[in-house]
Amino acid sequence: MSFNALYTDLSGYYDVMCEDIDYRAQSNAVQRLHQIFGNGGNLHLDVACGTGPHVRHFIDNGYVSSGLDINQPMLDIAATRCPEAQFTCQDMGNFQVSDPQDLITCFLYSIHYSDGIEKLKACIESAHSALMSGGVFCFNAVDKxxxxxxxxxxxxxxxxxxxxxxxxxxxxxxxxxxxxxxxxxxxxxxxxxxxxxxxxxxVAVSFAELITLLEPCFEVHVFEHNFEAITPWNTTSGNAIFACVKIQPPTVVATGQSTCC
Structure with a gap:
């Protein structure tokens, strides 16, 4: 048995590694949340989209969907899977969009790829800036x-x-x-x-800390980590789905820095 690095690039094995994930159920659950809390628009961005399986389901359900990831080989696979979509190689901690979005998603706990609180705050700020008024930022997270x-x-x-x-x-x-x-x-x-x-x-963050980061700019709704039913978070489980509605523009203070998030 050898314990050397088996793969230098996981992009070719990513879909095999995630074969047991029900992408359709996850996508449908978030679409239901968007119908409940969203602004009625259909412009969607999937952050840390990987090889694009969620984007595929959103497109098939009528969204104008796009994706971003830091791994270009994965984006190449995503572009083959979803030729209708636009994919860009960007860091989720500091991303931009050409057009404001109605829904931004970040599946598979990828929000934690922000490897520190400051980078997580920057990701939240980027999502806020990229959303239309009343747009929704939806992701799942784990409580440290x-x-x-x-x-x-x-x-x-x-x-x-x-x-x-x-x-x-x-x-x-x-x-x-x-x-x-x-x-x-x-x-x-x-x-x-x-x-x-x-x-x-x-990044390690408690749900209380995460809600505190989100609340200056978002109306925060937290649900049990169940993609089959929309159930409010019981306040004790360590996995949850966050649906965050953009409620205000950032407040600019004298230094020129935003107080949002």
Whole structure:
């Protein structure tokens, strides 16, 4: 068994790794939230869009959808999957749009790829600036205070003569604004097993802290992490869906800096 880096670029394996994700259910749930809280528009941007599976579902349901990601190889796959959409290579911590959007999404806990509070604040500011009045910023998040470092999620997918086993889990030290997403990929065939391990730095934030960051500029609605039903957050679970409605423009103070978010 070798423990060297199995893949230098995950873009070609991303869809295999995420094969068990119900993109349709996630997209439909957010569209229901947008119908309830949104402004009636159909311009949509998916932040950290990866290879574009969510964008595909939004387009199929009548949205004018686009996406951004920091990984160009993934965007190349997304462009093939969604030739109608525009994709741009941008950092989610500081992105811009050519036209204001009615809905901005960030699925799969990707909001945590802001690897510190300041970058998370910048991401929230970018989303606020990119939205129409009454637009919705929707994402899912994990509460740092509810993380079980021993909990890992795993699944196995067979492709041709190979079996891929994917494991992921959150790790938080218990203090500070940094946590990690630990990933492991094992590729097994008749000859051997190769293992690739990685650890992605992520921002650690409690839901109380996150709501405090959002509330200056957004009307914040929090729901249980259930894509089959819209259920208000019970205030104790550590995974939730946030639907944030743009309620005001940023306030500019004497220094020229925005007080929003």
């Amino acid at each position: 205070d509810k993380i079980d470092n021993n909990l890992f999620v795993s699944h196995t997918v067979k492709k041709a003569d190979n079996a891929f086993t994917f494991r992921s889990g959150w790790h938080y030290s218990g203090c500070g604004e940094k946590q990690a997403l630990k990933l492991s990929i094992a590729k097994t065939n008749a000859c051997d097993t190769q293992v690739w391990n990685d650890e992605h730095p992520m």
